[in-house]
Amino acid sequence: MHASVSSxxxxxxxxxxxxxxxxxxxxLQAEKGMNYEFNVKGNFLKxxxxxxxxxxxxxxxxxxxAQSIQxxxxxxxxxxxxxxxxxxxxxxxxxFKPRDDNQIFSLRxxxxxxxxxxxxxxxxxxxxQNQITATYDGNELTxxxxxxxxxxxxxxxxxxxxxMEVIFIVINCRLMMQMQTIxxxxxx
Numbered sequence: 160m161h162a163s164v165s166s167x168x169x170x171x172x173x174x175x176x177x178x179x180x181x182x183x184x185x186x187l188q189a190e191k192g193m194n195y196e197f198n199v200k201g202n203f204l205k206x207x208x209x210x211x212x213x214x215x216x217x218x219x220x221x222x223x224x225a226q227s228i229q230x231x232x233x234x235x236x237x238x239x240x241x242x243x244x245x246x247x248x249x250x251x252x253x254x255f256k257p258r259d260d261n262q263i264f265s266l267r268x269x270x271x272x273x274x275x276x277x278x279x280x281x282x283x284x285x286x287x288q289n290q291i292t293a294t295y296d297g298n299e300l301t302x303x304x305x306x307x308x309x310x311x312x313x314x315x316x317x318x319x320x321x322x323m324e325v326i327f328i329v330i331n332c333r334l335m336m337q338m339q340t341i342x343x344x345x346x347x
Contacts, residue, residue: 161198168192175223175235188237192219207253217243224282239281241300247273264315273307 170189178184200211221237228234251269277300284293299305 161196163194163196165194166192167194171223171235178234179228179232184235186237187223187235188221190219190222190237192217207256209251209253211247211249213247215243215245215247219243226284236284238279238295239283241278241282242280243275243277243300245273245275245277247271265313266315267313268311269313270308270310275303275305275307277303 249271
């Protein structure tokens with residue numbers, strides 16, 4: 160079991176503070192965050208089934224958000240506040256354990272599931288006169304899939320070569336699924 164509380168900051172990079180005309184945006188500030196995490200991991204069934212569960216909460220102030228103003232032109236603004244809450248669970252099961260008399264040295268299917276609830280708590284777009292033109296409070300952060308699932312199989316064999324196939328599956332809440340298979344053949 161493990162728990163942690165940490166804080167940090169990240170200043171804007173040179174590409175984030177540079178405006179389209181080459182000038183520097185003096186209004187950008189460093190992102191600041193406070194992170195809380197709780198983690199448990201262990202095993203069952205004579206160490207064959209392994210688990211790792213993490214719960215996290217990160218509160219950010221001034222997170223840098225990209226904003227497209229024209230095709231191919233992006234500027235950055237600090238948001239007011241964002242919240243990043245979530246959970247991660249990974250499971251694996253050792254079907255075969257290493258033994259001298261087995262051709263298959265190790266066979267271990269695995270799955271990892273991540274839930275992300277990332278939202279703007281206080282984010283408003285201001286125009287040049289400092290008037291609010293848009294409010295995004297309560298909206299989900301863009302580009303973050305709420306659900307992500309990775310699954311695959313690790314295989315080790317006692318032969319002249321090792322065959323390993325790993326399947327990555329990513330599912331998000333929009334019911335879109337991306338599947339990518341990577342096959343590695345390593346000659347010994």
